[in-house]
Structure formats: C-alpha cells, structure tokens
Amino acid sequence: MGRIHNNYEYIHCVKHNNRKGWVYCESLDGYIRSMEKSVEKTQVLLGRRIRSLRTQKKWTLEKLGEIAATNHKHIGEVERGLQNPSFAVLVKIAAALGVDLRELFRFEQEGLSRKEVEREIVSIFKSISDESLKQILSVLQVLYPVR
Secondary structure (H helix, E strand, O other): OOOOOOOEEEEOOOOOOOOOOEEEEHHHHHHHHHHHHHHHHHHHHHHHHHHHHHHHHOOOOOHHHHHHHOOOOHHHHHHOOOOOHHHHHHHHHHHHOOOOHHHHHOOOOOOOOHHHHHHHHHHHHHHHHHHHHHHHHHHEEEHOOOO
16 A cells, blocks of 8 residues: 655555655554544534534534434534434434534534634635625625624
C-alpha cells in the first residue's frame, strides 16, 4: 500500500495529487488520529445541526423523539456529539423534522462563533468586485433595514 522513506510513510489516498497517487504523512498513526478527530468534529457538528433544526421548531427532545419514533435520550446524546447515529435514525430524524436527509449534513456554519462568521464574511467581501459588493449591500439593506 505504501513505501517507507526516511521514517515517513506514503499513504495511498482516494484523492490523488497531480504527480503520484500517494499522500505524504509523518506517520500512519498521525494520519489515523487526524481522521478520528475529523470524525469526532463531524459528529459534534451533526449533533449541533440536529439541535438547531429542532429548536427552530421549538420542539423538546421528547417531542422529536416521539415523532421520530426514537428514544429522546439517544437523540440528546447525538445532539451532544456523544453518540454516532445509525443511518436509520438519521432518516427518522430528518423525516420528523420535515427536511431532506442531506439537510442534516449542512452544518458548515454550525460550529462557527460570531467572530468566525464575521471573519468569513470579510474575507469573502475582500475577494469580490466593487460592483458585486454594492449589490450585496443593496440586498442586505432590503433584508435588514436599519431603523
């Protein structure tokens, strides 16, 4: 699968770089730990997304659990990132919330603080043309009029 070179390993990756089908990593163990952290972060973000969708409806865990025919304590653990839900549970939760399954995975913004959101917005604004920026300002003024 890989070859050792100067105490480093080359690990075959699904997404290939331009030159070779190998990705350079300090060690396989480090790569696996990185993947585990990524899975944990995704699990927490998924939980936050489910909680966000539930609270938008002003539902309790008990109500979501009842409608989704799933134990509300399990859903609470999923929301806190402590449990990894099965596909079947995710389908039930999405159906109960009245959203497509893929909507549960739209959690890009769930983990961002206000400052992080502001930084993202500023970086986007810096990269667009003056004309586009003026158009965005017009839209924002319509959506959020200053009183």
